[in-house]
Amino acid sequence: MARCFGQVRVTSADVRDKPAIDNAYLTSAEDRLVAAKGLRLTREIMCEFAGANQEVLPGPELTTDEELAKAAEQVGTSIFHPVGTCAMGDVVDSSLGVNGVQGLKVCDASVMPRITSGNTNTPTMAIAEILAGMLEEEWRHNRTKT
Ligand SMILES: Cc1cc2nc3c(=O)[nH]c(=O)nc-3n(C[C@H](O)[C@H](O)[C@H](O)COP(=O)(O)OP(=O)(O)OC[C@H]3O[C@@H](n4cnc5c(N)ncnc54)[C@H](O)[C@@H]3O)c2cc1C
Incomplete structure (x- = not known):
């Protein structure tokens, strides 16, 4: 599967100018699938093993890969790496x-x-x-x- 990477680009010839940073989070199909699978696994662990009986986020109505990837876009963070x-x-x-x-x-x-x-x-x-x-x-x- 093709992967998309973010980019850091210089914005001018002056080293003091900040670069343009595009992290391109969740733009590749592989990353979106991993995010969806991660949310599904978390759901499974919480419901089946931790005994949680009500899902608050992202919400039980979201079930497809694309719905879950969209939810990941809204709640996901990079943890700075x-x-x-x-x-x-x-x-x-x-x-x-x-x-x-x-x-x-x-x-x-x-x-x-x-x-x-x-x-x-x-x-x-x-x-x-x-x-x-x-x-x-x-x-x-x-x-x-x-
Ligand atoms: C908030 C936060 C928390 C983190 N926590 C962890 C953690 O708990 N554990 C972990 O393993 N990793 C953590 N990381 C990630 C870790 O800090 C980075 O992976 C690591 O510092 C990367 O090193 P680097 O040399 O690539 O970049 P940096 O450490 O960012 O070094 C870049 C250096 O270049 C200098 N610089 C920038 N522009 C110029 C310029 N024009 N001229 C001269 N110098 C310049 C900067 O001042 C900086 O000193 C964290 C990162 C962040 C932001």
């Missing part, structure tokens, strides 16, 4: 160099090709550790050559 706007494979290579631009590397959460299953801070630090190791190795290699 945006990733992937400079995804490895698309924008950067496996050593975090920007494809087609010599000497420019990206090292932050934007290089993750997909969101991690847990929170993003530690994986971001791991990416930084790995790049630091690669740069150190490169530096040592160059030093022994001279």
Whole structure:
């Protein structure tokens, strides 16, 4: 299934100007299906295992994938973990160099090709550790050559 990613775009040549951020939440069919399935599973857990007898939100009348995805749009939040706007494979290579631009590397959460299953801070630090190791190795290699 095709995935849609959000975008962060520069709005001017002045670095002090804020970028335009479009998270594109729930715009891909896959994300909408996952949201619908998530709400259905929550409903099942609450009714069958937690013994809740009345659903308040999103409401028992919403049953189709599209109705549930629409409900997810209204109540969903991002929990602040945006990733992937400079995804490895698309924008950067496996050593975090920007494809087609010599000497420019990206090292932050934007290089993750997909969101991690847990929170993003530690994986971001791991990416930084790995790049630091690669740069150190490169530096040592160059030093022994001279
Ligand atoms: C409210 C909130 C709560 C979070 N809670 C958690 C949590 O509990 N656990 C967890 O794992 N993750 C959490 N995260 C996510 C985590 O903070 C991020 O995944 C992580 O910080 C991403 O690191 P980064 O280096 O990509 O970006 P950032 O940490 O955002 O670093 C970007 C840096 O670039 C600087 N910068 C921006 N523009 C410029 C410019 N023009 N010139 C120079 N510098 C610039 C900024 O000042 C900033 O220091 C949370 C995020 C938010 C917003």
